[in-house]
Amino acid sequence: MSLSFVLQKMCHYTSRLAVFFCLLNLAPLWSDEGSEGKVIIESPWIRSVLPVQKTTALYLSIENQSDETLTLIDIETPIAKRDMFHETIEKNGIASMRHRDFLDILPGEKLELSPGGLHIMLMGLVHPITEGNTVPVVLHFRDSLSKTVEATIIQNR
């Protein structure tokens, strides 16, 4: 877990003094260097689950408007202890999930993560996970590029 992520989480739980500290920490995310502004994240959502369930999935789309390949290497969210990139494979009518170490998005490409296809598995869920709420998700790309989005918890899209 990166220092940046821990500090961002603190923003939600601590005092105004900490907010000032957090703003200092977030400043690098706002500076628009290189490919930062050329990465468009749309419609992030997490499937709502019952409190007894320990896994769910995160879906979103990532558009790469830069002229270099973008590689998603990790994500962080306070509601899950672990995560994995998965693709759903259907063979002889049976669906299974295959692990992927990273996700490449080619220049000009828009990668869609959606039910039945690519998704980010969230494991070791930290409840409560309340439908209708949003949770922060930090996307870590290669070359120290990060993007923070708010994912909505819903049943389906």
Ligand SMILES: [Cu+2]
């Ligand atoms: Cu999966």
